Amino acid sequence: MRIYMQTLPEVATEAPRYVQITLEQDLFGGWTLYRESGVQGGKASLKREVHITHDSALAAFEKARDAQLKKGFKVMFSQGQESAHGR
Template sequence: MRLYLQTMPASAEPPRYVQIVLEQDLLGGWTLYRESGTQGGRATLKRDQYLERDEAIAAFEKVRDAQLKRGYRVVFAQGVDGPYGRR
């Protein structure tokens, strides 16, 4: 699953973005990647690993919901049920 969220651009500042990716690894575990930064600028990448799929999806949804509450809007979604994933 992959979500790309972005803020509305301010006057002179580039928009901020958050990309959330959930992937299954070769050993059956799950990795949640969270990349955030300024469009065209520096970015930060965080990675969390989970053994169970349900736990990983819950973490994905928690990060997604937190960003939506902060005013980010979904620009791109891939492999997600519904417009913004399960709710």
């Protein structure tokens, strides 16, 4: 599952900031949560968390999503389980 979020720039000449959160199952049955963020067309940061169970990975996904929503990011695109992100 994946969710892509952006904020509108404060100045029209600036590029928007973005966050992409992705949850994928690995070959061993574990789950990896990727959090990529940066400025559109610029440098990006990628963080990775490994979770043993789907429930803990899903909780981490929702927590990361909710934290970005509180910071003012808006959902632009989502793919995967509809019930997981409820947006």
